[in-house]
Amino acid sequence: MLASKYYIRTLREAPSEAEIPSHRLLLRGGFIRPVGAGIFNWLPLGQRVLQHVEQVIREEMNAAGAHEVLMPVLHPRELWEKSGRWDTFAPTPLRVTDRAEREFCLGPTHEEVITDLVAMDLDSYRDIPTTLYQIQVKFRDELRPRGGLIRCKEFIMKDAYSFDRDREGLDASYDAMYDAYVRIFERLNLPVVTVEAEAGSIGGTDTREFMLLSENGEDTVYMCDSCDYASNAECATAQIPEPVEPAGESKRELVDTPDAKTVEQVTGMLDTTPDRLVKTLMFKSDSGFVAALVRGDRALNEFKLARHIHGDELRMASDAEVQDLTGARVGFAGPVGLPDDVRIIADHEIRAMSDFVTGANQDDRHFLNVNVGADFEVDDWADLREACHGDFCAHCDSGELQAKRCIELAHVFKLGTKYSSALDATFRDADGNEDPCIMGCYGVGVSRIVAALVEQYHDDDGIMWPREAAPFGATILLLSPDDEELRAIADKLYSDLQGCGVEVLYDERDASPGVKFAEADLIGCPVRVVVGRTTRNEGKVELRRRVDGHEELADVADAVEAVMALLESC
C-alpha cells in the first residue's frame, strides 16, 4: 500500500477521555474513531488488524472442524421467550419494534437463534456432532462503556456452538474448541491464563475464561503463587480455616448501637474490628428466606450463594421483608432468634470465630459475644465470601492467592440441554428415541483482542503489533523521495516483498524523516525498512524490529530475504 494513497490519519494527542494505552494508541494511530459512547468506526488500518485477527480465528475454527455460518442481528422476541430469557437476560438487550409491531432484540449472544436453526435441520443422530461458528457484530446495553474497545455497546465476537449426542461427545467438542483457543492465542502472541468462571446469563458448567493479565483490565483473577490454581473473582475459593471451639466464657450481651447500620459504624461504636463481627444478609429464594452470614470485613459472593442453593431464583430481600422477618430496620439483622423457616447459611470462616458481634434484630441494637451453638444454629456451612489478595490457596499447602487485573478474551461453557430442550433441538437416536442434543458454547471477543494486543504490546512511541495481527507485516520508509536511485530501490523492494506475500505499507510521501519514523513507530508494523543515506552510501537498507528495537543492515540484493526472516521472528 502506498502511504500517499492510503487513509493514514494519526493524531499527536489522544482525546482526554482515552484513559488506557490501547484506547489512546488506537485513536492516535488512526485505527478507530468514536461514533458514540462504546461505538466505533474501524478506519482502514484498524479494519486490516480486525480482519487479520478474524482470519487467525477462522483458520483455527476451520482446522478444529467447525463450520462458519452467519446469523442475524435481529432476534425475534418469540425465540427468546422460548428460552425464557426475553425478560431475564441481564443487562436487558437493546430492543426494537418494527412497523408491524413485531419485537426483536439486537443479539447479545446467539444461543436461541443457533438452536432454532439446528432444530429445523436436525433429524437423526447421524446429523451430529456438529460445531457451528460465526464472526458477527454483537450488542450490549452498557450503561458506562469504557476502555475503548474493551467494553463496548457494539462489538465483534466469534461465537461457536457445539451439538452432541451425549456428554462424552460434548467433552470432545469442548476440548477441540478449548485447544483451538489455545492455538489462537499462541498465534497472536497473547500469553493468556485460563481460569474457572461463572456462566452468568448463558448458563452451563465447566466454564473457563481465557484471561490476559493486564493492569488496565477491568476483571480480576486470583492466581496461586505456588500451584497452578487460577479463578476469576466470582469463583475463586480460599482455604477453609480450621474450626475453633467457641471460647464459651462470655455471655451474649445486648448493647445500644443507635443509627449504626454499617460495619464501620458498628465496630467504631463498639471499639472492635470488622473481623470480629458477622454480617447477616437476607435473601429471598424460590424455597424461602435465606440469611447469609459472612465476616464483617468480607464481601458476600452472590454467585456462590446462588450455586449453594442450586440456582433457585435468588434476590436480596426488600427492606419491608427484612423488617418483617427481623422486627428491625435494615442494618440490625442478626442470626439470633430469626424465624425457624429462615435458612441460615454461614461462610466457613465463621467456624473460626467466637464471641463475635451481630445485629440483634432490634432497632439500634447489636449483640456482643455471640457464639454458634450457644446462641444460634447454622443450617449450612458454605464458601460464601469473595476471595481476597493474600488468602491461603485451597488447592495447595503453601500458596497464597494473588489478585491480578486482567482482560477477559474468551469464554467456553458446557450448556447441556438448556436451550435444546427449550427450542426442540432433538435428534432420534439409533433406537428411534427423541433426545435433546447436548450443547456447548464458545465465545471470543474479537474486537477486544485488538485492544488486548495493544495493551500487551506497546511502548511510549506506539504500538508493536505481533506479526499475525499487524495491519502490514513491514513498512518501507523512503527518506528521500526525490532521489530517483533510492526511489527505484524502494519501489523494487516494495514490489518484490508483495510478490512474496508480504503486506507492505510503503511510505513514499513527501514528508520529513522525523515524521515518517514517528508515524511508523506509532502504527507499529513489526518490521521497518529504511531506504536512505546508508542505502546510498553503503548499498544497504536498515531493518528494525519494532517489538524490541533490534536493528540490522542488509545488502539491497538480500533485502527481501532479510525482511522475511526478521518478520518470521516477530
Place this chain on the structure above:
Amino acid sequence: MLASKYYIRTLREAPSEAEIPSHRLLLRGGFIRPVGAGIFNWLPLGQRVLQHVEQVIREEMNAAGAHEVLMPVLHPRELWEKSGRWDTFAPTPLRVTDRAEREFCLGPTHEEVITDLVAMDLDSYRDIPTTLYQIQVKFRDELRPRGGLIRCKEFIMKDAYSFDRDREGLDASYDAMYDAYVRIFERLNLPVVTVEAEAGSIGGTDTREFMLLSENGEDTVYMCDSCDYASNAECATAQIPEPVEPAGESKRELVDTPDAKTVEQVTGMLDTTPDRLVKTLMFKSDSGFVAALVRGDRALNEFKLARHIHGDELRMASDAEVQDLTGARVGFAGPVGLPDDVRIIADHEIRAMSDFVTGANQDDRHFLNVNVGADFEVDDWADLREACHGDFCAHCDSGELQAKRCIELAHVFKLGTKYSSALDATFRDADGNEDPCIMGCYGVGVSRIVAALVEQYHDDDGIMWPREAAPFGATILLLSPDDEELRAIADKLYSDLQGCGVEVLYDERDASPGVKFAEADLIGCPVRVVVGRTTRNEGKVELRRRVDGHEELADVADAVEAVMALLESC
C-alpha cells in the same frame, strides 16, 4: 471439505411461502434458513457463497483504490438530525433507545456516519480524494419482506463513499466505482444493464442503477427496442407527442356525474374512454399549490413532478385543502376556474388532446369538451406521466419502450455537498479557504446478488453457480465408498485439487448414487467429478459442467488438469 463432516441439509420440498426460484432453491439446497420475515441465517454453504461474492467485491474495490472500513450498526440520533434525515428518511429506520435514554437508528445507509468520520480526520486538500467502503449488515423496516433474499429486513451491503475537492474529482471517483461495478458483475457472470434512476432518500444526481433482468424481479425498467436507452420506472420518459390544434368546434358543457369519482366511474357514466379524460391531481409544495394534469389512463410520476418544481417539499394536498381550493369534494377537481395562485402543470401528452373531459370543481359534476386555451391556461408543460410498455422512445426515431422486470443490484449516486455541508466535512484548499468536500456514494446489494445469481443460473434440478461465487469449485462424488481402490483414487484427487487451490466438496458418504447426484445438482458446484464404475472399468473419471451439462472423461492421471480446465470455463 468432506461431505460426511459437513453441514449439508438439503430439503425435498421448499416451504410454500417460497415463491421464486432463488428463495426455493437456497432453502432446498441448505444455503439459508428463515429466522423471521425478511431475516435469515446463512448456513455453511450459503456463508461460503456470501464470502466469495464479498471477496470479488473487495478485490475490485481495492483495485479501484478504495479502502475498507467498518462502521457501526448503531447510529446516534444526533448525526441523523444534523443531516435532517432523522424524521424524513423513508421508510423510518428501525430505532432503539438504550438504558441511558440515548436514541439510535439501525443504519439503513451510512452517509451520516462516514461523513462525520471523515469530518474528524479531514484537514487539507492533500487529504483527498479518498474513497472508503465497507461490507456490512444493513436494516430496512420492510412492511412485507419478500422474495427470500431479494427484499429483506436485514441484509448485507457493500457501500462506498468518495470525497473529492471538486466536480472533476467526483466525476473521476464516480467513474472508477462505476467501472469497478462493471468488473464485479462481469466476474460474477451477471449480465446487468445500467439505467437512469432516482436518488430517493439519499439525494444526488447522475444516479444509475445496475439491474439484472429477471422475471422475478420486483422492479421495472424500460428499455428501447431500437437504441440503448434504458431507465428505471421512476425516470423513464417516452416521446412527447406533437401538439394538436384544439378542435375548437365544441363548447364546454357541464354534466352531472353523481358520485363518479374515479376515472372508470366517470368514463363509464359519460360513455367515453380514459384517454379522452384529463385527471387533475392537487399537490402542496413549498411555493404553493400545484395542479398536475395527466391523461386519464396514465399514472402520474411524483418523482418527475418533484423534479420539475426543483425538489421543493412536495406532498399530496389533503382532502380539506382540495375542498377549499376547488369548492368540491375530492374526485371532482379540474383545471377550469382554479384560483390564480394554483400552478397548473400539464403532461406533454395533453397537448395532443382536445375536447376532453375534466372535473368541474363542483360536487358530482364534470365538464365535457374542455380545451387548453379556450377553457384554461397551462402554466408549465412537463413530462409528468409514468412510461408504459409500447411508448415511443424519446431517444431515437423508431424504437418502442419495452417494460421488463428486473432486480436492482447496485446504485451509484453523485451526492455533491448535501452531507459534507451538514456534517462539516470541509477541507482547506491551497489558498486556505474552507470548502465542503464533494461526495459520491455507491452501493451494492451483496446478499441480493446471491439471490440474483440463483435467479439467473438455475434449472429444475437446482442451482448452477458461476465459478467465482460457487460454494466449492468442484464436487467429487465417490459412488462406491466401500471400494478401497476407488476411494484411494478419489482421496488423491481431492487432495491434489486442494493442493492446486481448488475448493472441493468431496462426497464420500455412505449414500446411494441417486442421492449424491441429486444433491450435487441441487447444490450446484460448477464441476462435478464422478469416481465410479467408469473409473474401475476404464481408468477414467467422469466430469460434468453443471451450467450446460457438458460431459467429458479424463484419465485418472490427468484428472486434476481436466478439472481445472473445465472449471476455468465456468
